[in-house]
């Protein structure tokens with residue numbers, strides 16, 4: 063009898079462990095609350111639920127931008143940005159500014175519509191190991207293929223940025239809320255005249271981390287005042303995924 067118990071116990075423990083694991087892999091990712099730290103933090107995203115498995119992939123973002131190869135064939139970014147009305151969504155991780163339809167970027171003769179932009183503080187990408195206080199992501203989508211082109215712009219402390227004041231004037235304070243107004247702005251005001259950029263193939267930096275993004279990280283940061291950066295740090299408290307390995311991907315720099 064004792065022998066049987068000894069045998070039975072480890073088997074039952076094994077079955078219990080297996081069923082617990084099964085529950086951890088949740089089929090419905092909508093129900094999973096991901097975070098940057100802790101149990102559902104960035105280190106575990108690929109195991110939080112099945113749809114987030116790409117987070118453990120080989121072509122993930124952000125990266126540390128280091129030893130980029132200069133490519134003289136890379137053209138300046140062709141942005142055609144119109145004014146947008148104000149439509150801000152608080153998704154619980156960042157403030158997402160949905161852009162009024164009609165603005166786009168042209169890449170290889172293909173149109174990528176500017177869909178939204180949002181903020182991270184501190185920056186997600188680093189350049190030569192240096193992180194910046196904040197980074198904005200301009201998300202463009204090719205309607206035909208679904209491919210994404212995201213422009214990353216770094217903030218450094220310096221002169222006050224008039225557009226930042228306008229963007230943060232009135233905000234949806236809680237997760238799930240919107241703030242809408244007819245007040246117009248143009249995100250082109252945030253793009254530096256210096257158009258040199260780094261480009262590589264990567265992913266969304268939040269779950270499901272889909273590897274469908276061509277990244278364009280502008281080499282020159284734009285400025286925001288100490289107070290403005292302070293506000294961004296408070297608003298977006300550490301919503302930055304750690305840098306991911308390059309895994310042999312090509313990292314190019316325009317001239």
Ligand SMILES: [Zn+2]
Nearest residue numbers: 180182199267
């Ligand atoms: Zn982002």
